Amino acid sequence: FAPALAEMFPEAPVTTVSLEALTDTLTGKSRPGHFAGVATIVTKLFAGLQPDRAYFGRKDAQQLAVVTRLASDLSFPVRVVGCPIIREADGLAMSSRNTYLNDLERRAATSLSRGLMAAADAVERGTLDAETLEAIAYDAMSSEHLVEPEYAELHDAHSVVHLNTVDRDSFLAVAGRLGETRLIDNVHFDVTDEGIVIDRGIRSQQTESGQS
Known part of the structure; x- marks a missing residue:
């Protein structure tokens, strides 16, 4: 339909x-x-x-x-x-907007997922405060001069209110612009009785050239 x-x-x-x-x-x-x-x-x-x-x-x-x-x-x-988010082999979240990027922008765009993965690693090590996690993700985007960071913020997965710490189901979201193209990405933190389950998405097994 x-x-x-x-x-x-x-x-x-x-x-x-x-x-x-x-x-x-x-x-x-x-x-x-x-x-x-x-x-x-x-x-x-x-x-x-x-x-x-x-x-x-x-x-x-x-x-x-x-x-x-x-x-x-x-x-x-x-x-x-x-x-789940489906990712390219280099970590970039799949999106129709990726086709708007030139080669240099395409490489720089991986800074969004790179920062999120670094923040997820920090959560696994026990870092739960939003300020630290947001800084990790934001700084990764800022490290690429072609990326104009818009935000890196931790929010409640249901109410979307901004959080100070990972103490409930939540997501760390990022957005950045590369030229005229705006990209978004995130990692989810599902809080269970056994601990925090991190949803980083599913990475494609293909190489960047598209070959298995």
Whole structure:
């Protein structure tokens, strides 16, 4: 089911769905109104299709939180499933936007994932305070002159509030610009009775040239 715009909106809508409490930070701060559009479209799809499950990538952790809360608040009988980030062999999170990067920008873009992996390593060693983890991720982006860092922040995985420490399910999110291209990435920290489970994503087994 891939409806055309005219099918989804036969006339200009006057109704929108907004989750302001979850969208005033991170991408929502830099792209005002973006998540209202996402939430409105998803609401129409959930209402029309009535799916049992809906799969959304963890790469946009804020969007995943928005859709999950939307389904709960509006009592849609759907299970929202978060899917792991898929990474290139060099760690860069897969995205259609990667095709906009030139060769130099493409190499510099790995600083986003490099900083996140370093922060994840720090968590494994017992470092849980947000300021330290955010600095690790931000400094990695700053080390590449082609990258303009936008943020590196630790947030609650469900409410998207900013956190001071990894004491609940959370994600460390980064965003940076390379020329006209804006990239996002994150690592998730799932807090369990046994400890913190880190979701770094799934790295492709292919080489950068695309050969196995």
